[in-house]
Amino acid sequence: MNREQGYKGTDSTGFSRDADVHAQSYINKDGSFNVYKKGQVKLLKDLYQYMLMVGPMRFLGIILIYFLCVNFMYGTAYYMMGMDNFTIPSTGEEMSDFFNCVFFSFQTFSTLGYGHISPITMIANVVSVFEMFTGMVSLALLAGLVYARFSRPNTRLLFSNNFLVTPHRGKDSLQFRFVNKRKTVLNDVHVRVMVAFTESKDGKLFREFHRLQLQMDNIMFFPLTWTTVHLIDEKSIFYGMTPEEIEAKSPEILIRVRAFSEQFNQHIHANFSYSYDEWIWNAKFEKAFELLPEGKFFIDIHDVHNYVTLPKFDYSEGLSRRARS
Template sequence: MNVFKKINIRAKTSNSTGFGTNPGSYGGRFINKDGSANVEKRGVPFLSRISWYHTMQGLPAWKFIGILFLFYAGINFVFAGLYYAIGIEYLDGIDAKEGSEWLKFGKAYFFSAQTFTTVGYGHISPNGFLTSALAATEALTGLLSFAIATGLFYGRFSRPRAFIRFSQNALIAPYRNGTAFMIRMAAFKNTNLIDAEARMTLGMSVEENGSMVNKFYTLDLELQKINALTLSWTLVHPINEESPFFGFTKEDFDTTEGEIIVYIKAFDDVFSSTVSTGTSYVFEEIVYGAKFDMMYEENDANTKTILNLDRINSYSKVQL
């Protein structure tokens, strides 16, 4: 990282971030945009360092559904291949002398699907010990698989989440005869989040006693906690004499590498549970000399407030 030597000595440092102090041992940003740590774990076998439940719970919905369909199609393909290998003649209802081999395999596949789901239409049935044993094994596998899938579905629907969207950019904006660092967020689902609290930390690589170290600075906020996250919330860090950004110019932001880490937690009264999320902004994502545009307005009848979530990153350039 580039070194910025004008860090305000009055800025409050933080030693509780959980990140190391040696910048040479850390690559890229500290926190990804989705709030996850930018860390790859090694040193133990892959299966030992992966929690499949957490992985399935954290997947996007389309990937989660896709994996379930691929598993369903794949396992039925395997069982259909075993039925075909044992012999189609051991499946009553399939004429082993008529039709192509692909047609016979297709019928074995659909028999497998009916057995796996325990539907059992009765058009095709197993005969012989091996085929019956395989069908019994597949039925048990299907019951266990659907039990696991049901648990995963329930976990995804019932797990409390902080449905909060952040602005893509952070701004250096006018603020009370000075400037401030600002980001904006809003709850984008029909959730009711109360007692929302924010924490913001700046991470930079600086020179200290002749060596490079990672230093973290607490960014004080104008409002650290609000009663309810009903509309948008702009987090404001005033750039005053106690701010680590004090004395920064546009050129300093352009030539210095740093990252602002944001953590949000709130209470979801539907789940009666605390939810949390986070994100980060590197200096390349900071727009110097801009202010956010309004996100909400009254409707035509002046009876309701409209929150335009598509304007969360909308800003206008201003002169500082």
């Protein structure tokens, strides 16, 4: 059973509730956490993680640099043995001999083996055996990396720039909106939302976390946009709060979305957060899609940010205290 709802005062959220220094935010705009860790174990897998995350051009670049470095190393080793170890005679020029060795190295590493240069002595053969081994292992590593990069779902959600206070069913509500930035189809989307308050008690600052109940926290299909709505009713932590009271608590809205990616046949996850700077009072989202004459829906994903401000409204009685039309 999930007991996250409404807890406060414990540090079990994974975030600290002490707040002597004012943290910028818990979740950065790219979904990562605002945390430094010490004492973590460094591992080859961190390098692997890095190779998964870098952009495709940088990935190819790193692979190419590795390919060149390894082969220059082996090439240097062959050159230091002397040209007597190979079927090709010395050209008499140092540079030329060196490059012949380097090219022989590339031909060995890639298991190409034209054969116009071949090793004839014991030592040259032994080193070339290790180079073949290095080449085969490198190819296997490369194939593994490439597949791992391919199979990672790359779905990105685009969240609205702003977090709106919108009239809804005669009350106030808090709303944000998001859309799928990729062509991949997402379905069966689940959203969880929390708010982190920074409150002062006895001159010390404390953090408090509250789960925000949503009107709907799961949708079956997600072809267009989803406007997530927290209705401010009597059970909401925001019920009756004035804008000043809310600002004083410097709220951070913490969002976690899970969706099923049809193409990757995997669940994908996204984290996002809104600081108080991004709240817009008394506004509502504009429709972000239209129905084309031929019966298809059309959506420009950047319209997810669009909202219209509503006529001025007096919130001084507190949220949802004064009936809205």
